[in-house]
Amino acid sequence: EAGVTQFPSHSVIEKGQTVTLRCDPISGHDNLYWYRRVMGKEIKFLLHFVKESKQDESGMPNNRFLAERTGGTYSTLKVQPAELEDSGVYFCASSQDLGSSYEQYFGPGTRLTVT
Amino acid sequence: QKEVEQDPGPLSVPEGAIVSLNCTYSNSAFQYFMWYRQYSRKGPELLMYTYSSGNKEDGRFTAQVDKSSKYISLFIRDSQPSDSATYLCAMILYSSASKIIFGSGTRLSIRP
Numbered sequence: 001e002a003g004v005t006q007f008p009s010h011s012v013i014e015k016g017q018t019v020t021l022r023c024d025p026i027s028g029h030d031n032l033y034w035y036r037r038v039m040g041k042e043i044k045f046l047l048h049f050v051k052e053s054k055q056d057e058s059g060m061p062n063n064r065f066l067a068e069r070t071g072g073t074y075s076t077l078k079v080q081p082a083e084l085e086d087s088g089v090y091f092c093a094s095s096q097d098l099g100s101s102y103e104q105y106f107g108p109g110t111r112l113t114v115t
Numbered sequence: 116q117k118e119v120e121q122d123p124g125p126l127s128v129p130e131g132a133i134v135s136l137n138c139t140y141s142n143s144a145f146q147y148f149m150w151y152r153q154y155s156r157k158g159p160e161l162l163m164y165t166y167s168s169g170n171k172e173d174g175r176f177t178a179q180v181d182k183s184s185k186y187i188s189l190f191i192r193d194s195q196p197s198d199s200a201t202y203l204c205a206m207i208l209y210s211s212a213s214k215i216i217f218g219s220g221t222r223l224s225i226r227p
Binding site for chain 1: 117119147149151156157158159160161164166203207210211212213214215216217218219220
């Protein structure tokens with residue numbers, strides 16, 4: 001069974017540009033989560049999809065971040081325009097059922113560098 | 116104050132030693148407690164989860180939760196060089212809650 005995959009693995013962009021990160025969850029997992037780790041800090045929650053609906057987006061830092069999950073399969077996270085403080089590693093995770101949020105499986109992450 | 120406190124290490128022990136990794140937390144409402152292992156440039160890998168207080172064993176790994184002290188531990192027996200990684204404690208309020216709260220991670224090195 002394939003795990004959570006993320007693309008790209010690494011992205012370097014200039015301040016003010018746009019970047020789109022993609023996450024493919026484990027097949028059959030209705031729940032998809034985005035997290036971020038900035039330098040020297042803990043991994044922090046961004047948002048949670050149940051199928052195509054946003055269940056919780058309380059961790060999204062501001063309106064420069066837009067997450068979508070059309071059709072309830074893969075998800076994209078767009079940052080527009082990117083700022084220096086957006087640099088970090090963005091992780092995607094998935095879990096099978098709403099009642100198994102303690103069993104989230106993580107992807108390898110996308111390392112975003114904003115210069 | 117952080118919700119979850121974890122000593123960042125680094126922690127270096129000889130091969131075969133018993134390793135003890137710990138976290139404390141402030142919110143007594145947490146119900147599920149997890150340990151993740153993260154190798155360099157990889158995503159966190161779920162090792163174990165426990166519900167409420169008590170012990171749970173899986174091979175060389177034992178997770179322990181003491182809710183009265185708000186203290187969780189992960190013990191690794193017969194440690195191997197392949198156990199060298201960053202270990203993250205994590206917790207969640209209830210089974211359908213959205214977000215995992217992570218500790219900062221402890222970097223562990225097992226010397227051959």
